Amino acid sequence: MASSTTGEKKILTLKGGDNEEFILEESLVLQSELLKNMVKEERVSSIPLPSIKSKTLVKIIEYLKKHAELTPSNKEEFKNFEKEFVNVVLEELLDITVAVNYLKINGLLEFCCQAVADRIKDKSVEAVRKIFRIESDFTPEEESEFRKETPEAFEGDLDDTTN
């Protein structure tokens, strides 16, 4: 909102994990609570985001642009865009979700989390472990006990890649 008083557009540089730079209008990044605070408090013009892959950042910037253009008349179009936006490999969707959570872009976070939930709800325990890169820390005895009690947990969709 600082930029709106003068009318001139402030420019900001975001630096992705692989040092790729993205130059965009400051007003766009204000949708991120994290960046908004950084811009307001420190008046920075370049923000390094080493934990976020450039590929992920490209996607997020694409969303920020679309969202900034959202008006009551193009609501349907935006909904379709959102649907397409999460229609990526699960691994990529998770990267986006983690980054969006870090950047605190609230509306998009809710949408991504629901999209991940939709994709994993019928997965088996094994598949979920692979998707989230989690090693089981149960002892083999505990694990076999669980298998005995909830065999269906290990029978779900074993696909741990895309859909």
Add this chain to the structure above:
Amino acid sequence: MISADPPGDEITNILSRLPVKALMQFRCVCKSWFNLIRDPHFVKMHMNQHSSYKKSYLISKDILDVGEKECCTLYCDETFAEHKKLEFPLWESTKSFEVFGCCNGVLFLLYPITPRSGCNMYFWNPATKIVKNLSSSTVQLPDIPVHVVFGFGYIPKLDEYKVVRILYSEQMNLIDPPKLPPIVEVYSLKTDSWTKIEIDLSYFITSHMAKAFLDGSIYWVARKVNETVSDDFIVSFDMAGHVFEEIKLPKSCLDDGALTGSLAVFRDSLYLFVHCPESLDWWHIWMMKEDCSLKVWCHQFKIDCSFKICWPLCFMKNGDVVFESIEGDFSIYDPINQQFQDLHFQGNHEMIELFAYKESLVLLDLVTKSWPSKFHDNWNEKV
């Protein structure tokens, strides 16, 4: 407490959107997920999270012939189509259970219902299959039939579940009411114990269960009898402060002081269904509003039931009213188009009770201890 790091915010957010069935399974992904899913904060977050998997249902206990397997049935809260049968894990043939309330995905029930002195009280979460046996009250139910009133609900102010039991010493008889005062006791899930409430109730509560539970208070229909003249009113019981309050009814609803009607909750408001004395062809629907702590009834709409004798059971999610006819068949009334729609559903010539139901993880924290304890106490567990 936990050996593994707790899952990140985004994982918690994702998991809070999953159906209970998936979460029960994903507990065995790793210890930190196991502990997260049973954490009371997560259980609450999951309950409040909007997700397309958390559909609303109406639940009722099936009325079956003796010897048949006893279940509860879930009906879709939009179409009333049968969705699922739920088996009470402790049920044994020849024995019966009776549901007296439902709140946040947990049913409150009595089992076995005969003999009364040997009857236990349970909380049952059908989605997680967890059953909690409530500690017994020091006051045992007598084997002779007496009038008992129950209420069960969640009290947001205290963040806990309570049951209230009002035990009269005689059977209910509308003309010759049971001896007063009854014994009033409150059960708290946090302490798993009963407390006697010292109060001399000078009236009798005619409902035997509370289908109207709102903001930590239960509402029943009650009656005072003074020499053949009835004086019906609504009584509320604040489950946090243990305070009873009498609420007057609109004069036009009463026939010589007597009420023919019932209570329901819809979209965070208390509603009253009344058969008005002037014309029994109509059901009138009133809503209670609170105006500067004064409770007033506002007339909402009326329903023409001249074509058959029927009784309103509850509201559906969209505001339609479910009716059961005296023959035991069901219909749905749409107040906007003022039309009845018959349902292809046949009850059992006996009134069924319908409760709003949404699956939840509530009670899960009670059974499963955090790591590193063994988890043979997970499924169908009787606590």
